[in-house]
Amino acid sequence: MSEATANFGLVDALEARGISRRSFLxxxxxxxxxxxxxxxxxxxxxxxxxxxxxxAKGGLFPVLWIEGASCTGCTESFAQIxxxxxxxxxxxxxxxxxxxxLCAGAGHSLEAAKEETIQNGNYVVxxxxxxxxxxxxxxxxxxxxTGEEILVHAAExxxxxxxxxxxxxxxxxxxxxxxxxxxxxVSGILKKHSIATPVVNIPGCPANPEWLMSVLxxxxxxxxxxxxxxxxxxxxxxxxxxxxxxxxxxxxxxTIHDNCERRGHFENGEFVYEFGSKEEELGYCLYPLGCKGPxxxxxxxxxxxxxxxxxxxxxxxxxxxxxxANPNDPGDNWVEVNTPFYKRDRDLHIGDWFFRPTxxxxxxxxxxxAAILIHRFGMKKAGRMDGGADFEPIRAxxxxxxxxxxxxxxxxxxxxxxxxxxxQEEIAKQYEVAEEAAAEDEGR
Ligand code: SF4
Ligand code: SF4
Numbered sequence: 001m002s003e004a005t006a007n008f009g010l011v012d013a014l015e016a017r018g019i020s021r022r023s024f025l026x027x028x029x030x031x032x033x034x035x036x037x038x039x040x041x042x043x044x045x046x047x048x049x050x051x052x053x054x055x056a057k058g059g060l061f062p063v064l065w066i067e068g069a070s071c072t073g074c075t076e077s078f079a080q081i082x083x084x085x086x087x088x089x090x091x092x093x094x095x096x097x098x099x100x101x102l103c104a105g106a107g108h109s110l111e112a113a114k115e116e117t118i119q120n121g122n123y124v125v126x127x128x129x130x131x132x133x134x135x136x137x138x139x140x141x142x143x144x145x146t147g148e149e150i151l152v153h154a155a156e157x158x159x160x161x162x163x164x165x166x167x168x169x170x171x172x173x174x175x176x177x178x179x180x181x182x183x184x185x186v187s188g189i190l191k192k193h194s195i196a197t198p199v200v201n202i203p204g205c206p207a208n209p210e211w212l213m214s215v216l217x218x219x220x221x222x223x224x225x226x227x228x229x230x231x232x233x234x235x236x237x238x239x240x241x242x243x244x245x246x247x248x249x250x251x252x253x254x255t256i257h258d259n260c261e262r263r264g265h266f267e268n269g270e271f272v273y274e275f276g277s278k279e280e281e282l283g284y285c286l287y288p289l290g291c292k293g294p295x296x297x298x299x300x301x302x303x304x305x306x307x308x309x310x311x312x313x314x315x316x317x318x319x320x321x322x323x324x325a326n327p328n329d330p331g332d333n334w335v336e337v338n339t340p341f342y343k344r345d346r347d348l349h350i351g352d353w354f355f356r357p358t359x360x361x362x363x364x365x366x367x368x369x370a371a372i373l374i375h376r377f378g379m380k381k382a383g384r385m386d387g388g389a390d391f392e393p394i395r396a397x398x399x400x401x402x403x404x405x406x407x408x409x410x411x412x413x414x415x416x417x418x419x420x421x422x423x424q425e426e427i428a429k430q431y432e433v434a435e436e437a438a439a440e441d442e443g444r
Pocket of ligand 1 (some may be wrong): 256258263264287291294313319
């Protein structure tokens with residue numbers, strides 16, 4: 001079918017909302033780029049969308065967008081997409097049946113709509129945020145269910161789960177040390193409950209909304225749906241080109257460094273060592289300021305943000321490595337691995353002990369040699385290259401503002417496993433009492 005003869009039901013729907021065909025094609029171009037295709041694939045994406053939506057006649061997969069332990073940043077990012085109307089119309093047409101944040105409805109009726117979708121089957125779950133298991137899983141409850149129960153119930157019958165954002169992939173911020181809430185990602189929980197539903201991991205903090213749209217379009221409209229309906233996991237994996245971390249290879253196959261506009265300066269050894277410097281003005285490479293581009297895999301420099309207006313490095317920020325989230329290794333968590341963000345070193349930790357490389361070095365003979373050795377160990381472990389700025393024993397702002405420092409934890413509970421366990425048990429007990437009271441209320 002040529003573009004000219006395609007059924008324009010979707011375009012009509014868009015035009016009724018004042019969205020031109022040109023904007024729609026631009027949107028499809030973004031989806032194509034986000035999927036790792038050339039922007040010239042836009043007409044093909046447009047045609048597939050139009051045809052599938054028309055053929056489906058309302059029979060497309062419903063989508064349930066469920067919040068775990070999150071800041072809702074991924075939803076917020078999605079809601080701020082530059083072409084919101086196009087994205088929203090497409091999502092409406094694919095039936096966004098439930099979203100804690102975006103749905104106008106609330107309470108029992110919204111929960112009932114979710115349950116009905118689950119019972120009917122053939123739906124996709126978008127799960128945002130981590131899943132907390134500590135404190136009897138009571139740190140997150142919606143409609144009296146824990147985050148873990150909600151995910152397990154929704155995932156069991158789903159055709160696929162899209163783990164959206166780094167918290168959903170392997171815990172992200174929620175799982176950062178010392179992780180008292182024992183947060184983890186979607187894949188870890190599904191494995192724990194032996195649920196075989198395919199998981200598509202889209203990391204990022206927040207995840208780029210165009211990545212989500214591109215995956216939804218591929219899953220729901222461009223062949224993935226057939227695989228899902230047939231329960232054919234390999235077909236879904238093939239359609240999306242998922243790698244061994246369950247991430248679409250077209251989006252997460254290359255490093256930020258591979259597609260960075262400052263790469264030429266890196267090769268020439270032209271670096272920014274200080275914000276506000278002449279070198280920064282000249283747009284030199286941000287590696288000494290902690291840029292995690294060389295070890296972070298995502299196509300941010302290609303997809304960019306806000307309708308390809310700019311992105312982190314173009315805006316002058318080193319890449320923080322927010323897409324570094326390995327679902328097979330909770331320790332490979334972007335907050336754990338990449339802090340402090342604007343430095344080239346990190347805390348090393350063994351179990352519950354963590355320390356700065358400089359501190360260790362000071363306690364050893366041959367101070368300089370040890371510092372270099374340990375520094376290299378840290379760099380190697382984090383997949384970084386040699387060189388960069390000096391270690392920072394204490395954050396400069398914290399040193400100047402000791403009364404307001406956020407550089408140190410208050411360990412009254414968190415550093416004491418016995419106290420922490422007691423606190424967890426107490427909170428779990430309180431929730432049990434609350435649950436019993438709620439059940440009694442319902443029984444009345
Ligand atoms: S180190 Fe960072 S700023 Fe420099 S070229 Fe690589 S990705 Fe770009
Ligand atoms: S450039 Fe780096 S910090 Fe920015 S969104 Fe991409 S991975 Fe995250």
